[in-house]
Amino acid sequence: MSDTVLRLEHIKKCYGDFTAVHDLSLVVPRGSIYGFLGPNGAGKSTTIRIALSIYEPTSGSIEVLGKPSALEVRERIGYLPEEKGLYRKMKARDVIAYFGQLKGMKRADAKRKAVEMLERYGLGANVDSKCEALSKGMQQKVQVLASIVHSPEFVILDEPFSGLDPVNQEVLEQVIADLAKHGSTIVFSTHVMEHAERLCNRIVLIAKGRKLFDGTIPEAKRTIRRRVILETSANPEQLARLPGVSGVEKTEQANRYEVAVADGARPEEILSACFKGGIELSAFDKNEPSLRDVFLKLVGRADAAEVAA
Amino acid sequence: MKYSFLVALREYLENVKTKGFWIGILLFPVLLVASIAVPRLLDKYAKPTRNFCVIDASGEFIPVIDAGIQADYEKRKSRAAGEYQEKLKGDPNLVAFEAPKPTFRRVEIPEEARDSDPEKTRKNLKPWLTGEKKILVDGKPEELFALVVLPPLELSVSKGTDFWCINLADTALADVMEECLRDELRSRQLVEKGIKKKDIDSINQTTVKFQSKDPKKAAGEEKVSDTEKYRQWAPVVFVYLLFVAIMTVAQMLLSSTIEEKSNRIVEVLLSSVTPWELMLGKLLGVGFVGITMLVAWLGSAFVVLGHFTEQGDDKARIFLHLLVSPGLLLPFVALFLLGYLMYSSVLLAVGSTCNTLKDAQNFMGPVMTVMMVPLLTMISIAQDPNGLLARILTWVPVFTPFVMMNRMAGDPPMLELVGGYALTIASVCISIWFSGRIFQNSILRTGQPPKLLEFLKLARKG
Numbered sequence: 001m002s003d004t005v006l007r008l009e010h011i012k013k014c015y016g017d018f019t020a021v022h023d024l025s026l027v028v029p030r031g032s033i034y035g036f037l038g039p040n041g042a043g044k045s046t047t048i049r050i051a052l053s054i055y056e057p058t059s060g061s062i063e064v065l066g067k068p069s070a071l072e073v074r075e076r077i078g079y080l081p082e083e084k085g086l087y088r089k090m091k092a093r094d095v096i097a098y099f100g101q102l103k104g105m106k107r108a109d110a111k112r113k114a115v116e117m118l119e120r121y122g123l124g125a126n127v128d129s130k131c132e133a134l135s136k137g138m139q140q141k142v143q144v145l146a147s148i149v150h151s152p153e154f155v156i157l158d159e160p161f162s163g164l165d166p167v168n169q170e171v172l173e174q175v176i177a178d179l180a181k182h183g184s185t186i187v188f189s190t191h192v193m194e195h196a197e198r199l200c201n202r203i204v205l206i207a208k209g210r211k212l213f214d215g216t217i218p219e220a221k222r223t224i225r226r227r228v229i230l231e232t233s234a235n236p237e238q239l240a241r242l243p244g245v246s247g248v249e250k251t252e253q254a255n256r257y258e259v260a261v262a263d264g265a266r267p268e269e270i271l272s273a274c275f276k277g278g279i280e281l282s283a284f285d286k287n288e289p290s291l292r293d294v295f296l297k298l299v300g301r302a303d304a305a306e307v308a309a
Numbered sequence: 310m311k312y313s314f315l316v317a318l319r320e321y322l323e324n325v326k327t328k329g330f331w332i333g334i335l336l337f338p339v340l341l342v343a344s345i346a347v348p349r350l351l352d353k354y355a356k357p358t359r360n361f362c363v364i365d366a367s368g369e370f371i372p373v374i375d376a377g378i379q380a381d382y383e384k385r386k387s388r389a390a391g392e393y394q395e396k397l398k399g400d401p402n403l404v405a406f407e408a409p410k411p412t413f414r415r416v417e418i419p420e421e422a423r424d425s426d427p428e429k430t431r432k433n434l435k436p437w438l439t440g441e442k443k444i445l446v447d448g449k450p451e452e453l454f455a456l457v458v459l460p461p462l463e464l465s466v467s468k469g470t471d472f473w474c475i476n477l478a479d480t481a482l483a484d485v486m487e488e489c490l491r492d493e494l495r496s497r498q499l500v501e502k503g504i505k506k507k508d509i510d511s512i513n514q515t516t517v518k519f520q521s522k523d524p525k526k527a528a529g530e531e532k533v534s535d536t537e538k539y540r541q542w543a544p545v546v547f548v549y550l551l552f553v554a555i556m557t558v559a560q561m562l563l564s565s566t567i568e569e570k571s572n573r574i575v576e577v578l579l580s581s582v583t584p585w586e587l588m589l590g591k592l593l594g595v596g597f598v599g600i601t602m603l604v605a606w607l608g609s610a611f612v613v614l615g616h617f618t619e620q621g622d623d624k625a626r627i628f629l630h631l632l633v634s635p636g637l638l639l640p641f642v643a644l645f646l647l648g649y650l651m652y653s654s655v656l657l658a659v660g661s662t663c664n665t666l667k668d669a670q671n672f673m674g675p676v677m678t679v680m681m682v683p684l685l686t687m688i689s690i691a692q693d694p695n696g697l698l699a700r701i702l703t704w705v706p707v708f709t710p711f712v713m714m715n716r717m718a719g720d721p722p723m724l725e726l727v728g729g730y731a732l733t734i735a736s737v738c739i740s741i742w743f744s745g746r747i748f749q750n751s752i753l754r755t756g757q758p759p760k761l762l763e764f765l766k767l768a769r770k771g
Contacts, residue, residue, distance in 0.1 A: 049576075049753075052579075052580050054576065054579045054580060054753070070580070071583060074580065074581055077580065079576075079577060079580035080577070081573065081576040081577055081580075083573035083576065084573055085569075085571075085572030085573035085574045085577075086572065086574065087323070087568070087569075087572070087574060088568070088572065089323065089326075089327075090323065098315075098319055099577065099581070101315050102312060102315055102316075102578070102581035102582060103581055143577075146577070147577065
């Protein structure tokens with residue numbers, strides 16, 4: 001069995017004069033939880049649709065579960081699109097079972113599994129409810145369950161958290177964790193960094209159809225320098241002379257400064273220097289950069305590059 | 310194919326589970342029973358005896374009119390008695406014969422309306438004719454249906470003879486009176502010419518009745534039966550059914566496609582099935598819904614007509630015979646399938662480009678207008694199934710299924726029969742291919758529906 005679940009090589013997708021995806025290559029390793037991150041309109045959904053062979057790429061090649069087309073292995077893939085919907089007049093159980101059957105399950109097995117899943121994820125009382133009678137959050141849960149009822153080895157969830165309240169977001173995180181525990185490889189797209197940071201072990205960051213980063217989360221965080229954030233009404237420029245500090249920059253927020261710290265340097269020494277130097281602090285943040293910081297930095301850089309171009 | 314079958318099964322089950330589908334199914338036999346039984350019941354119980362008055366300036370013609378009305382009633386009574394005797398053969402326990410109600414009854418002009426001047430009498434009768442006042446018949450107030458005004462009659466009764474009535478549609482009374490007055494005046498003239506009254510009555514009994522014969526039939530069997538006369542018109546009923554059935558199921562397909570598109574289900578489906586598999590599944594599923602509907606309609610028609618046939622209804626017997634005749638039933642089923650595939654694939658393509666039913670309705674206008682043509686021409690084609698109109702429309706692919714059905718009574722030439730079917734099959738293949746390309750390229754499309762020319766571009770895209 002190959003270690004690669006999805007391989008995209010030099011994918012390009014054009015709609016007339018508009019290029020939605022530029023020369024995108026990536027590899028999704030088996031067993032990973034892989035985040036597709038990017039702002040709205042970045043090309044995440046187009047890339048996902050190409051990966052699923054719903055769209056043909058303008059150029060480039062794909063390999064899904066060892067095959068050149070996802071349709072050849074469709075029964076081994078689960079997919080939840082960004083724009084979600086259900087047959088309004090069908091019962092929750094039936095709609096999940098129908099999508100299970102389309103993925104190769106036998107009718108009786110699909111129905112049984114649908115009931116099991118609805119009960120497991122808190123919809124046991126709605127097994128026979130028509131979809132139109134369910135709340136929006138419940139409908140979204142049913143859609144998620146419909147996409148994974150056949151226990152796929154590769155699951156693609158496009159913006160699965162959008163529109164869910166915090167309670168249902170937790171349920172969905174549980175669903176993803178359960179899938180990973182059973183060995184499924186999961187790709188999900190989001191522009192909410194906190195979900196990606198909590199769940200993913202690899203991410204790809206896309207903006208304006210181009211790949212900006214592909215790797216693990218620690219690797220992503222290393223793309224921006226270590227820093228300490230200070231909030232003070234005094235001038236902290238003197239800190240730049242400390243060993244292990246490569247510079248002090250004022251941020252866009254009033255009285256906030258970013259102190260660049262070299263690898264191996266200790267932030268506590270900066271705090272100590274502040275006390276000794278009479279720099280009165282109202283805030284001191286030595287936490288490592290979040291994925292959100294990485295995102296803003298990389299996407300901002302991509303925007304700047306486009307403006308320059 | 311497995312995936313198409315699953316899509317088809319869902320389409321079928323979801324459509325046949327709806328209340329609307331079953332109401333449509335059950336409404337058909339109800340309407341059929343109503344169309345046979347209601348006119349009968351109305352004729353028997355609800356149709357009133359028409360009361361009329363006569364202003365006869367000469368005073369000579371009232372006995373003639375009374376005799377004419379009586380003769381007409383006797384004729385109806387005799388026909389009803391004949392039908393009763395026929396029914397009695399099939400059902401010896403039939404209730405006793407009940408003579409029909411008189412259709413027309415002459416009543417005297419009400420006292421308060423009478424005047425020595427006929428014109429004033431006529432004017433005075435206006436409140437009775439407009440329903441403001443009632444006349445008394447055997448002590449009961451009833452409506453005055455009509456007033457007949459007869460001037461002194463000579464050779465012609467065309468001038469000054471008026472029939473006053475607010476019901477413009479029912480001319481039966483006027484017809485009966487015209488006939489009896491015409492016979493009376495002719496008789497008088499013949500008497501003046503020296504012919505004896507007895508001879509005139511005898512001559513008036515002379516009738517001519519054509520026996521229709523078909524030169525295409527074998528010698529000795531040329532006689533045209535009632536069944537064959539009705540058969541000439543039966544295709545019209547089948548064309549109408551074809552239209553209703555195709556329209557009903559094609560609309561189902563359109564709304565189900567738009568539901569999948571507007572509810573964003575289609576993208577999940579496309580991760581499991583190809584656009585072609587999806588389209589084929591939908592065509593098959595809804596096609597079977599149509600077949601179920603037709604089987605239910607034909608089955609219920611069979612039961613209803615069988616029931617009325619047992620009751621001795623001649624027309625029901627003839628229609629039952631026509632219903633089960635392979636010459637009409639088989640083309641009907643075949644042309645339904647072909648017509649359905651042609652029109653529904655077009656509507657499927659239209660549905661795939663629209664995000665809402667409102668968008669689709671804009672395209673439905675032209676499609677419906679085109680589909681009306683076979684309905685507008687079905688009577689003309691039934692009258693002349695091998696005429697120029699029928700022959701031209703046979704070769705217009707969008708009309709061929711309907712026109713071929715329409716022409717079935719006329720035994721069209723083999724070339725046109727085979728050509729018509731071949732053209733329809735070819736049109737269906739082209740229509741499915743063309744629509745499939747549009748479906749494939751549009752099903753995930755959002756935003757404004759395409760303009761007419763853009764459909765061609767969508768079909769050309771790979």
